[in-house]
Amino acid sequence: MVRFADQVAARIDAVVERLSTVVDEIPSSGDEFGYFGDSTRQLLVDGGEDDVLAGAGYAVSYADRGCPPAMVWWAHRGDSVIERTHSVDPNSESFYDYASLRWFRTAKDVGQVTLSGPFIDAWGADDYTVTLSLPVTGPTGALGVVAADVDVRRFIASLIADLRGLSTPLALVNESDRVVVSTFPKLSTGLPVRPRAARRAAEADTLQRFPVSDYGWSVIPVAG
Amino acid sequence: MAVPQTSDILREAIFAPLEHGGRTKAIFDRLRNAVALDVFKDGEQLPPETELAAQLGISPVTLRDALGLMREAGLMETRRGRTGGSFVRRDGYDPIAHGLSRLSEMSLVDLRDLSDWRISITESSAALAAERASDEEVSGMRHHAQTFAKAKDSASARRAEGRLYIAMAAASQSVRLTRATVTCVIDYGPLLSVAYDDPKMRKSVTRQHRSLIEAVDDGDRDAAARAVRAAGIEVAHGLASRAVDSKVGGAE
Numbered sequence: 050m051v052r053f054a055d056q057v058a059a060r061i062d063a064v065v066e067r068l069s070t071v072v073d074e075i076p077s078s079g080d081e082f083g084y085f086g087d088s089t090r091q092l093l094v095d096g097g098e099d100d101v102l103a104g105a106g107y108a109v110s111y112a113d114r115g116c117p118p119a120m121v122w123w124a125h126r127g128d129s130v131i132e133r134t135h136s137v138d139p140n141s142e143s144f145y146d147y148a149s150l151r152w153f154r155t156a157k158d159v160g161q162v163t164l165s166g167p168f169i170d171a172w173g174a175d176d177y178t179v180t181l182s183l184p185v186t187g188p189t190g191a192l193g194v195v196a197a198d199v200d201v202r203r204f205i206a207s208l209i210a211d212l213r214g215l216s217t218p219l220a221l222v223n224e225s226d227r228v229v230v231s232t233f234p235k236l237s238t239g240l241p242v243r244p245r246a247a248r249r250a251a252e253a254d255t256l257q258r259f260p261v262s263d264y265g266w267s268v269i270p271v272a273g
Numbered sequence: 274m275a276v277p278q279t280s281d282i283l284r285e286a287i288f289a290p291l292e293h294g295g296r297t298k299a300i301f302d303r304l305r306n307a308v309a310l311d312v313f314k315d316g317e318q319l320p321p322e323t324e325l326a327a328q329l330g331i332s333p334v335t336l337r338d339a340l341g342l343m344r345e346a347g348l349m350e351t352r353r354g355r356t357g358g359s360f361v362r363r364d365g366y367d368p369i370a371h372g373l374s375r376l377s378e379m380s381l382v383d384l385r386d387l388s389d390w391r392i393s394i395t396e397s398s399a400a401l402a403a404e405r406a407s408d409e410e411v412s413g414m415r416h417h418a419q420t421f422a423k424a425k426d427s428a429s430a431r432r433a434e435g436r437l438y439i440a441m442a443a444a445s446q447s448v449r450l451t452r453a454t455v456t457c458v459i460d461y462g463p464l465l466s467v468a469y470d471d472p473k474m475r476k477s478v479t480r481q482h483r484s485l486i487e488a489v490d491d492g493d494r495d496a497a498a499r500a501v502r503a504a505g506i507e508v509a510h511g512l513a514s515r516a517v518d519s520k521v522g523g524a525e
Contacts, residue, residue, distance in 0.1 A: 138311055140428075140432075141310070141311030142310045142311060142432060142435060142459075142462060143283060143311055143312070144311075146436075149413065149416075151409070169442075169443040169446070169447075169451050170443075171439045171443050171451050171454075172439075172455075175448075175451075175452070175455075225409060226407075239405075239446040240405060240446060241404075241407065244404040244492060245403060245404060245405070245406060245489075245490075245491075245492030246403075246404070246491070246492030246493065247492070248492065
C-alpha cells in the first residue's frame, strides 16, 4: 500500500512540476492575466496529443480585489488546443462561481499546491474532474490561481494499471474519504467510502491510512 | 484559432438540430433561452445567417423569421452596412414576460409533464446526494438555500435554486443527473421566474429547502426526496393555476 501511495504521489508530482514552470516566472509588467493566459496555453500545446492534462488556465481572485471575475481556460480538443469561455457574470444563470470551489479557494487561502476532486464540475468541465492548482503571488499579495485538469479517465486507467498485482483490497480516497480508485467493485470513482448516514458511527474505528505525499489523499484498506 | 466555447451541454442544448415542425417558434425559443442564460454576451454579434442556419439545420428563411421575433421581443438589433449584422441586446430581456409567454403557449399536459420531469430529477438527485455528498458539498448546498431564502425577487430566487439543484446533482456523483439538471434549469427557468414572483411561494419553498438540506446532512435519502418533491409539486400546482387563469382570461 505504501508503494501504491508513492506511485500516486509520483504521478501527481509530475503534473505539479509542469504547472510550477508556469508560476516560476512572474511578469514584472502589470499584465499578468495576459501572461498566464499565454503560458497556460503553451503548457497544453507542449503536452501534445496524448497529454495527461485535459485543460489548463488562470483565474484571478475577485472577491477581495474589487475587480470582476475573470478566467481564461484552454482545453485539448482533438489535436488542437481551444479556448473554453466561462460565464463570469454573477447575475447570469450559468455563472461559473470558481471562487467558491476548492481548486481556487483553497489554493488561494492556504497558499499551497491544491489537489481537488474527483468532483463534477458543473458549468466548468461539465464532467468528473481532478484539478491541480497553484496560487500566484505578486509583490502586492495574492494575484490569482493557475490550474490544470488532469484527464480523469486516462488518470484513473493509469492508477488501475498501478493497482494490478496488488492482493490487498484497498481504496485511494481524497480528503473527504471519496473514492478516487479502488480494487473493490462496489466502490467506484466518486463514491464515499461510507454513506453519509453511516459516517458518524464509523468515526470511532480510525482507519489505517497511507498518505499520498502531502496532497490530502490517502490509501486505505477496505473490507471486501 | 478555434472559436471560444461555453459549457458543452449548454451549446448542445442550444445548437442541436431540430427534428420537426414549429421551427420558427422553436428557434426563437432557443435563441431567447440563449440570451436568458448568457450564452451570448450583450452586444455579441451572431454568426452570419447562412452559417447559423446550417448549424441549426434549418433554412435561412426560417432563421430570418426567428430573428424577426427576436427583434420584436427587443432581444436583438440588426445593423446594416459593412460592420452590420445581428447583435444581442441582453438588457432587452424580461424574465417574467418570457415566463408568461411560455406558460400561455404550453398545454396543461405539457406543463405537468415538464414539472414531473423536473421533480423526478430533483428527487433522484436528493436521494443520492443524501448518501454521497461530502460535508463541503452540503455546506455549498446550504449556502445556495440561504441565498434563496434571502431573495427579494424572482430572478435571484430562481438563480439561487438553480445553483442549489445543480450543486445537489453534482453531489449525487452522477454526471448524467447533473447534465439533466442543467437542461432542466434551462427549460424550466422561465416558468420559475413566474412562480417565484410570488413571495408566498418563495417562503413556502424556503421551508422545503430547509428540510431538504437537513435531510441530506443527516444522510436521510427518503426525507430528502420527500422535501424536494414537495417543493416541486407546490411550484407545479402554482404554475398550473396561473396557466388556467391566463387561458380563461382571468387574473392578470
